[in-house]
Amino acid sequence: MKKDIHPDYHPVVFLDSTTGFKFLSGSTKHSSETIEWEDGNTYPVIRVEVTSDSHPFYTGRQKFTQADGRVDRFNKKYGLKDANAAK
Template identity: 85%
Template sequence: MKKGIHPDYHQVVFQDSSTGFKFLSGSTKTSDETVEWEDGNTYPLIRVEISSDSHPFYTGKQKFTQADGAVDRFNKKYGLKND
């Protein structure tokens, strides 16, 4: 590899915003926000909107975090009426 052209690869903690799930992984991404990990070291914290903890493919179910009442309101307004 050529020197000086590749970004710094280091350990960071990713946190799922909807569930709070955290995991440590390698990345070139960085952040001003830090968190202390289980090993006692401090790592940059990257917040993500979705991870394997909240994605329907991995969980097998839908999780509505911000749109809890929106679906019910939509169905009430436009949904099929059961008479």
């Protein structure tokens, strides 16, 4: 590998702004804000809006499009019938 072309990875705490969920990971991001982690060390904090703790796919609170979805509205507007609909 070539020297001095790869970024410097260092430990960073990512904090979910919505739920308060925190995890420690390596990153190239820098922050002036710090937090004390469970091991007693102080690490930079990066605030994020979505993590696996708050994302609907992982939490099971995912919204599914129902009868008033975009496809259904289009079909209603133009009189198309769903061939796969239960009879």
